[in-house]
Amino acid sequence: MKNYIIILAAGKGNRLGAEMAKQFLPLNGKPILMHTIDKFINNLHHNFEIILVLNKDDIQIWKNFCELFNYDHSFRIVIGGKERFHSVKNALDTIEDPHCYIGIHDAVRPFVSKKVINAVFTEIREHDAVVPAVSMIPTIRRINEKGNMGMNRDEFKVIQTPQVFRSEVIKKAYETSYQSHFFDDATVAEYSGYTIKLIEGNEENIKITLPIDYITAKALKTKTPEYDIPN
Ligand SMILES: Nc1ccn([C@@H]2O[C@H](COP(=O)(O)OP(=O)(O)OP(=O)(O)O)[C@@H](O)[C@H]2O)c(=O)n1
Numbered sequence: 586m587k588n589y590i591i592i593l594a595a596g597k598g599n600r601l602g603a604e605m606a607k608q609f610l611p612l613n614g615k616p617i618l619m620h621t622i623d624k625f626i627n628n629l630h631h632n633f634e635i636i637l638v639l640n641k642d643d644i645q646i647w648k649n650f651c652e653l654f655n656y657d658h659s660f661r662i663v664i665g666g667k668e669r670f671h672s673v674k675n676a677l678d679t680i681e682d683p684h685c686y687i688g689i690h691d692a693v694r695p696f697v698s699k700k701v702i703n704a705v706f707t708e709i710r711e712h713d714a715v716v717p718a719v720s721m722i723p724t725i726r727r728i729n730e731k732g733n734m735g736m737n738r739d740e741f742k743v744i745q746t747p748q749v750f751r752s753e754v755i756k757k758a759y760e761t762s763y764q765s766h767f768f769d770d771a772t773v774a775e776y777s778g779y780t781i782k783l784i785e786g787n788e789e790n791i792k793i794t795l796p797i798d799y800i801t802a803k804a805l806k807t808k809t810p811e812y813d814i815p816n
């Protein structure tokens with residue numbers, strides 16, 4: 586079956602607060618978004634298609650970067666929506682293939698490993714929804730109106746992307762309307778009654794969200810295991 590990979594790059598990056606959306610910031614000489622797309626191009630070898638979701642105001646910026654870096658891959662480009670949910674929905678609406686696997690990945694997670702990419706697209710053959718996750722490292726407390734309470738971190742997992750679904754599952758799940766507790770695609774699928782299979786993610790697969798994450802990303806760039814990123 587064919588694999589689709591939706592790369593979500595229509596956010597504004599408000600929490601990082603840079604002059605341009607964070608997916609276009611440089612990392613080892615080229616935009617973060619290109620590193621992320623290249624992870625899939627270099628690690629999925631047949632029968633896949635990348636769908637790139639961009640903010641309508643960023644399309645020209647992306648075209649300019651492609652020209653600057655002679656980046657001549659062609660993708661289906663979809664215009665993003667107000668929330669991440671709407672961006673995913675817009676991309677799903679363009680997939681007509683009734684039986685395929687659909688991976689959804691944040692553009693700002695350029696350090697996803699080859700092992701995780703292969704694992705999610707292998708495991709989906711046996712499940713409705715497959716999501717990478719890593720252990721919760723910090724010590725956590727739950728707060729409420731009465732005070733706070735220590736929690737057992739072993740009962741929690743930190744969720745990553747790519748999140749991969751059977752097409753019937755994710756298309757059906759996204760027929761619902763947006764709700765603020767839809768934190769990711771797994772919560773949307775779960776809301777429709779589907780069970781989520783967790784697999785081990787890779788620790789470096791951080792989401793670049795805050796300025797400190799960008800600093801971490803610049804440090805991590807030399808440690809990506811699969812290949813040396815060309816300058
Ligand atoms: N309407 C949106 C919002 C987010 N995203 C994408 O979803 C991923 C994860 O979202 P997040 O880190 O929250 O990105 P931003 O929305 O850009 O960040 P912020 O919330 O700080 O503005 C990012 O790759 C982002 O580009 C998207 O495609 N469409």
Ligand SMILES: C[C@](O)(CO)[C@H](O)COP(=O)(O)O
Nearest residue numbers: 691744745746768769770792
């Ligand atoms: C989908 C996600 O990356 C899973 O970790 C995350 O939930 C999306 O980003 P946000 O920071 O919650 O907006």
